[in-house]
Amino acid sequence: MVTRIQTEAPRDERMLRENLIGKLLRRPELGAVGGALLVWILFALVAGDRGFLSLRGTANYLEVASQLGILAVAVALLMIGGEFDLSVGSIIGAAGMAIAILSVEYGWHIWAAIGVSLAFSLLVGALNGILVVRTRLPSFIITLGSLFIIRGATIGLTRLITGRTQVGGVKGTLGYDSAASVFASTLSIPDPASQRGLSAEFSISIFWWLLIAAIATYILLRTRPGNWIFGIGGDANAARNVGVPVNRMKVILFMATAASAWLVATIQVLSAGGADTLRGEQREFYAIIAVVIGGTLLTGGYGSAIGAVFGALTVGMVQQGIIYTGIDSDWFKVFLGAMLIVAVLVNNFIRKRASEAK
Amino acid sequence: MTAETALSVPTSPTATTPILEVRRISKYFGTVIALKDVSMTLLPGEVMCLLGDNGAGKSTLIKILSGVHQPDEGEYLVQGRPVRFNSPREALDHGIATVYQDLAMIPLMSITRNFFLGSEPTIGRGPFRRFDIRRANAIVRAELAKIGIDIRDPEQPVGTLSGGERQSVAIARAVYFGAQVLILDEPTSALGVKQAATVLRFIAQARARGIAVILITHNPHHAYPIGDRFTILKRGRTLGTFTKDELPREEMIRMMSGGEELEQLEDELQHYRA
Numbered sequence: 154m155v156t157r158i159q160t161e162a163p164r165d166e167r168m169l170r171e172n173l174i175g176k177l178l179r180r181p182e183l184g185a186v187g188g189a190l191l192v193w194i195l196f197a198l199v200a201g202d203r204g205f206l207s208l209r210g211t212a213n214y215l216e217v218a219s220q221l222g223i224l225a226v227a228v229a230l231l232m233i234g235g236e237f238d239l240s241v242g243s244i245i246g247a248a249g250m251a252i253a254i255l256s257v258e259y260g261w262h263i264w265a266a267i268g269v270s271l272a273f274s275l276l277v278g279a280l281n282g283i284l285v286v287r288t289r290l291p292s293f294i295i296t297l298g299s300l301f302i303i304r305g306a307t308i309g310l311t312r313l314i315t316g317r318t319q320v321g322g323v324k325g326t327l328g329y330d331s332a333a334s335v336f337a338s339t340l341s342i343p344d345p346a347s348q349r350g351l352s353a354e355f356s357i358s359i360f361w362w363l364l365i366a367a368i369a370t371y372i373l374l375r376t377r378p379g380n381w382i383f384g385i386g387g388d389a390n391a392a393r394n395v396g397v398p399v400n401r402m403k404v405i406l407f408m409a410t411a412a413s414a415w416l417v418a419t420i421q422v423l424s425a426g427g428a429d430t431l432r433g434e435q436r437e438f439y440a441i442i443a444v445v446i447g448g449t450l451l452t453g454g455y456g457s458a459i460g461a462v463f464g465a466l467t468v469g470m471v472q473q474g475i476i477y478t479g480i481d482s483d484w485f486k487v488f489l490g491a492m493l494i495v496a497v498l499v500n501n502f503i504r505k506r507a508s509e510a511k
Numbered sequence: 512m513t514a515e516t517a518l519s520v521p522t523s524p525t526a527t528t529p530i531l532e533v534r535r536i537s538k539y540f541g542t543v544i545a546l547k548d549v550s551m552t553l554l555p556g557e558v559m560c561l562l563g564d565n566g567a568g569k570s571t572l573i574k575i576l577s578g579v580h581q582p583d584e585g586e587y588l589v590q591g592r593p594v595r596f597n598s599p600r601e602a603l604d605h606g607i608a609t610v611y612q613d614l615a616m617i618p619l620m621s622i623t624r625n626f627f628l629g630s631e632p633t634i635g636r637g638p639f640r641r642f643d644i645r646r647a648n649a650i651v652r653a654e655l656a657k658i659g660i661d662i663r664d665p666e667q668p669v670g671t672l673s674g675g676e677r678q679s680v681a682i683a684r685a686v687y688f689g690a691q692v693l694i695l696d697e698p699t700s701a702l703g704v705k706q707a708a709t710v711l712r713f714i715a716q717a718r719a720r721g722i723a724v725i726l727i728t729h730n731p732h733h734a735y736p737i738g739d740r741f742t743i744l745k746r747g748r749t750l751g752t753f754t755k756d757e758l759p760r761e762e763m764i765r766m767m768s769g770g771e772e773l774e775q776l777e778d779e780l781q782h783y784r785a
Contacts, residue, residue, distance in 0.1 A: 179668065375641045377631045384628045387617030394599045395629030455619040504619070 182460030218469025227413035235453030245433025278411025282404030386453025536585030578602030618670035675706025
């Protein structure tokens, strides 16, 4: 890939074209884009005439993908930074329950409840991060611990306060309408494929997903902290030696991940009108799967937020697409697991081709 | 100046203040004496080769110089002033940069991103302050062109560079960020002949720019042509510092390769033949 040229004049313009394929191969998200396209084609062929290709079908899998994608984008940054967070699913449950209990049981204004829930989530994220940084234990262990602590505490406290494990009635709380317009509204587009004149409801979570992915991509590729995230994940010691605030960045990444879980929780509580202590269970694994399908390296230092977007899209399409095929959706997890393994193999192959010494 | 002339013109050590000096420093790890009463000076624009067998204390000495360890006894002076570094970053701030064998380069990150990690140039203000990739790429291209590495794309991963080029990029980075002293730990040990030559040529160029270099190497064929002075360590103590005139090549090779031990070994091996 390296050539020694006698002249010193830069030759970018000519090099660009020869190098395009090499450049594309070097992008971590290439595999995920191809994979998403492949899955879409597959379902279009198998279930295209049963509604997968319709506007409503599209809105359907995009909504599923968006909620997972919001998590996956934040988890991608954390994983590029070399850490895991297994507690995001539990944070979804806790943050959602906090909103529901404060607004329904205590009569708080919904915005106040949402704000406190965010503060709580950020605190949990910070605690995760500080524990990882201070104890130097693997984040896998620390956040596996917090997965159980947070989930258990959520169930225990909810039962203590309400006597139940589900809290409904959020739609009747103070300020619900304004909060719902931000977190739970939909864009209706009449579906020409529908004989009964139904509309496709595109959830606002799709907008949040794309917005967060755009911000994350900008941070990663065009800011100093973005470069630090790659450096920390690639070699934390080397990064520390050149003055990167490694510990501070890690804590911030854990807080960002927790905040993404809060956003998903808020969207879910406001759309469903209630919270369940078991909300978000296993979401941490789905997020990691989406991130890995998106080309991010498990050991850190390499990956992309755009990849995570396509990873989440792929998972969403498979999860909803299976329903349209008529295959029992029990089989979804089989596909998901197999896809994960294939994706890692393909991504490893691409990365090796792209980065090996000449 | 071309690299070849730089290589063949040894700079004469002038009577200036040493840019770096250690006086009778010692370092103990528990009951192990890693270094004892080692003194050494380094002048601007000279290449000092640090020689010695494994366990002689070379690593300990450079780790003290680069701020990883603190000496238990003795003085460490930078430009005549006593210093005490608590971290490699503090040494770096005094212009002392260390390039380790494993380079601390991240293979999957681009050359530009590696080069500027921790010191990224920015453009814009406030929330719009962003990594100025275009300028960073231009600087990297220019800095590497100076040392004869013409890269097609500064955004290609470091992993695509050869070992010699990677070493050179690491050294170029240290020089660009104002290193006055370069400590190079076995920069040529993992390299082929051609690649090692690239690195040695670059060391000569750095010296020509007035940078002082401490070179640790096992290879006398790399040390002799580039070195101005040679400090020899043995079992944590110094056997002294010699100029090229005082230390003929054969003598140096004998000392470096553990001459006596080798002769002994040869005798021993003779027995097996009989």
